[in-house]
Amino acid sequence: MIDQTEILHHLAEGNPLLFFAYSVSEAKVLYVNETYEQLFAPARRATIDADLPGLLHRIPGDDRAYALACLKQLATGAMHDDLLLRMQPSPDASSQWLRVLARRTVASDGQVLLCGTVQDVTVEQEYTRNADKFMAKKNTTLEILSHDLAGPFNMMEQMAGYFQEKTEALRDPQLEKLVRVMRDTCRDSVNLIRDFVDVEFAESASVQLKRRRVNLTTSLRQVMDTYQQAEHLVAKHFSFSSPPDVYVELDNNKFLQVVNNLVSNAIKFTREDGHIAVALEQHPRHVLVTVADDGVGIPEKLQPALFDRFTEARRPGLRGEKTTGLGMSIIRALVQLHQGTIRFESQENVGTTFYIQLPL
Incomplete structure (x- = not known):
């Protein structure tokens, strides 16, 4: 009769996973x-x-420190269900992505062991990163188009x-009807464009986060390159x-939807030829993302309620762009789901800066 050890041996040796x-x-x-x-x-x-x-040195510097920190935690009992490692077989070779699933256990003789699997997920990761890249570009392009089309x-x-x-003095019913249709069509078109972008952003708050290590x-x-290429469209x-x-x-x-929405708001409330700056800083225990503009600012009386749902702080943009009053509450909700914080400083006719702090 075949014992369990032999069965496990055959399963492991014939498996594409590294045990x-x-x-x-x-x-x-x-x-x-x-x-x-x-x-x-x-x-x-x-x-x-x-x-x-030698295998350890195939991992790029920052990733190597991250991997060693995770393995150190793992050796003390923490579990990493989805530890992704990037390896560089040679300076000219493409990156190889590995998913490590491991756990700490104690053998019958008292030895502390790390047991698990390693899987090559290079194709999956390249697909995911390309999808993320085009998703971010799509969201940024939608924001640009919404402002570019709303203006005319x-x-x-x-x-x-x-x-x-x-033309009121002419009292021409047909002419009055045509002008009314023209006005209503323009207003409805602006609302349709904005609603399309707002609904997509609102839906993102109800979806569970899929967190992974991101540069x-x-x-x-990538997001800001798209905005910079469209500077002539949004002035x-x-x-x-x-x-x-x-x-x-x-x-x-x-998270890129959060940044996109903050940049979109900055566009709404910044005059033509104004400046919008996004910056990223790394600190020992957190990173800081700032989105700053030199626009019209937020009136002091509206600031306390800015992050409320359907806030009374909502107001149309400089081009008459509509707002639902939900955007800032969704932004805060998404930041908090990342265990982060968001705050802002604003002064009328000087500008507004939002600060997002995320833990490392």
């Missing part, structure tokens, strides 16, 4: 299956303990109102500043 058992007490690998040699060629199982330092419609609505005043510098730069100047690489665990799509 491992590492003794923390003895600082050596007790077992890996044959997938190790496929995943880290030309490595060999017989020399795995000697190979470990608002102007035409104002013109329709002017035509209505000037926030790269993500924010504003955009800038972005950040250290080279800042890694944070967050839901990338949701």
Whole structure:
């Protein structure tokens, strides 16, 4: 009769997952299956303990410190259900993404062990990152289009109102009807554009976060590059500043929607040729994201209720853009879901700055 050890051996050796058992007490690998040699060629199982330092150096510097910190926590009993590691087989090679699932256990002889699996998820991660990139670009483009298209419609609505005043004396029912249709169509078009963007943003607050380790510098730069390329459309100047690489665990799509919405609000309340600046700073225990403008500012009497749902602080933009009063409450909710905080400083006719602090 086949015993359990033999069954487990056959399962492990025929599996595309890398199975491992590492003794923390003895600082050596007790077992890996044959997938190790496929995943880290030309490595060999017989020399795995000697190979470990070289494998560790395949992990880029920032990621290496992160991996070692996670493994240290794991050795004390914490569990990492989804630890992603990025490896660079050689300077010219593409990154290899590995998902590590491991747990701490104590063997019958008292040894502390780390046991688990390693899976190559490079294709999945590249797909996810491309999807995130285009999702962020889509959301940014929608915000730009909403402002770019709303401007002409608002102007035409104002013109329709002017035509209505000037043609009242003619008492021509057909002309009055045409002018009224023109005015209502323009107003409805502006509302439709804004509603489409607002509804998509509102839905994001009801979705569970999918957090992962993200290079926030790269993500924010992609968003701001799109705004900078569209400066001529919204008649504003955009800038972005950040250290080279800042890694944070967050839901990338949701957080970029927060930044997009803050930039969108800044566009609404900043005059033509104004400036909007996004900055990222790294501190020992947190990162700080700021979105600043030199617009009309928020009146002092409206500031205490700014983050309330359906707040009385809602007001139309400088081009007459509508607002539901939900945007800022959703922004705060999404920041708090990331265990972060958001605050602002504002002065009328000077500008507004929002500060988002996220824990590392």
